[in-house]
Amino acid sequence: MPGAIYAEGLVKAFGDVRALDGVDLDVPQGTVLGLLGPNGAGKTTTVRVLTTLLRPDSGRAVVAGIDVLKHPNEVRRAIGLSGQFAAVDEYLTGRENLQMVGQLYQMRAKAAKARAAELLDRFNLADAADRPAKTYSGGMRRRLDLAAALVVSPPVMFMDEPTTGLDPRNRQQLWGIIQELVAGGTTLLLTTQYLEEADHLADDICVVDHGKVIARGTSDQLKARTGGERVEVVVHERDHIATAREVLAGFGKGGTTVEEHTRKLTVPVSGGAKLLAEVIRELDGRGIEIDDIGLRRPTLDDVFISLTGHAAEGAADDGNGAGDGDGRSGGETGAGAGGRRAARKEAAK
Numbered sequence: 001m002p003g004a005i006y007a008e009g010l011v012k013a014f015g016d017v018r019a020l021d022g023v024d025l026d027v028p029q030g031t032v033l034g035l036l037g038p039n040g041a042g043k044t045t046t047v048r049v050l051t052t053l054l055r056p057d058s059g060r061a062v063v064a065g066i067d068v069l070k071h072p073n074e075v076r077r078a079i080g081l082s083g084q085f086a087a088v089d090e091y092l093t094g095r096e097n098l099q100m101v102g103q104l105y106q107m108r109a110k111a112a113k114a115r116a117a118e119l120l121d122r123f124n125l126a127d128a129a130d131r132p133a134k135t136y137s138g139g140m141r142r143r144l145d146l147a148a149a150l151v152v153s154p155p156v157m158f159m160d161e162p163t164t165g166l167d168p169r170n171r172q173q174l175w176g177i178i179q180e181l182v183a184g185g186t187t188l189l190l191t192t193q194y195l196e197e198a199d200h201l202a203d204d205i206c207v208v209d210h211g212k213v214i215a216r217g218t219s220d221q222l223k224a225r226t227g228g229e230r231v232e233v234v235v236h237e238r239d240h241i242a243t244a245r246e247v248l249a250g251f252g253k254g255g256t257t258v259e260e261h262t263r264k265l266t267v268p269v270s271g272g273a274k275l276l277a278e279v280i281r282e283l284d285g286r287g288i289e290i291d292d293i294g295l296r297r298p299t300l301d302d303v304f305i306s307l308t309g310h311a312a313e314g315a316a317d318d319g320n321g322a323g324d325g326d327g328r329s330g331g332e333t334g335a336g337a338g339g340r341r342a343a344r345k346e347a348a349k
């Protein structure tokens with residue numbers, strides 16, 4: 001039986017760009033799928049197709065047991081979507097935003113009011129509840145956006161890069177909220193650029209690049225594929241890079257990556273702290289001065305280098321993944337942000 005979110009052979013081209021190039025997904029009910037990939041990988045396009053905002057060129061999708069292409073309106077009623085502030089109206093206060101969403105979903109005014117108050121409280125927005133959303137900080141907007149998606153508790157939720165651009169404290173806070181939500185039985189598809197985030201929240205991870213799923217598995221499986229721990233060394237002199245590389249090759253389980261301008265060398269290893277001590281001794285013995293050395297867990301970049309042979313462009317680019325869907329909503333079907341906003345304005349009268 002297909003899961004709560006199921007997709008088969010999704011293809012979507014924008015001119016020459018194949019944003020989706022045959023995406024298959026199957027997310028069992030009550031689990032979290034992390035869709036992991038760099039900017040431009042096709043994450044948002046996947047979410048838009050699954051949430052009925054965009055029609056694929058080919059392929060099939062079923063969400064909450066409903067065919068996305070045949071019955072988009074029913075799908076919309078069964079899902080929640082958060083991301084890229086689609087749900088937030090700048091000119092309304094936080095409280096008004098949440099109440100409007102409730103009314104859009106045909107809640108009674110009193111119930112919508114109570115639900116708004118509850119969510120404002122839970123998302124630490126009570127103090128700012130009666131200020132227009134445009135005065136909110138980035139973190140506050142994210143929280144409001146997520147709260148808006150939770151006004152009605154949908155069985156299936158989509159979150160597009162919910163924490164991109166947030167500081168670590170706000171990120172942690174959001175993770176807690178998402179975990180609570182999932183504990184209540186919601187099926188969640190979450191996109192992210194951060195392996196750490198997928199690691200924390202997702203049962204299964206799909207790594208996407210250039211519109212294709214290039215790997216899938218649990219986070220442990222992906223990390224194992226990526227070669228586990230890394231030794232990272234920064235040598236003091238550029239002239240020592242070549243020798244350091246030789247030394248590391250003797251300890252590594254895979255190829256050494258060199259970043260010339262920062263004089264940083266990275267190699268996958270197994271062996272932990274004991275091995276680290278040996279590396280230091282060996283480098284010392286060869287007269288190589290080091291500025292920094294350490295062991296670290298694989299990052300998204302490592303996963304990408306190991307899976308695709310190239311670094312994830314923009315993977316370390318914290319700030320601008322969030323807005324990447326803005327300003328190019330042409331040619332799409334259904335009630336996108338614009339339609340919802342118009343409906344909300346109507347409801348606000």
Ligand SMILES: Nc1ncnc2c1ncn2[C@@H]1O[C@H](COP(=O)(O)OP(=O)(O)O)[C@@H](O)[C@H]1O
Pocket residue numbers: 014017018019037038039040041042043044045046324325328329330
């Ligand atoms: N409406 C659009 N018009 C033209 N190109 C688009 C459109 N939406 C997405 N793309 C392109 O499709 C690719 C995938 O984009 P997207 O799904 O937004 O990636 P991600 O969310 O992973 O960053 C990118 O090359 C992007 O530029």
Ligand SMILES: [Mg+2]
Pocket residue numbers: 043044045160161321324325
């Ligand atoms: Mg995106």
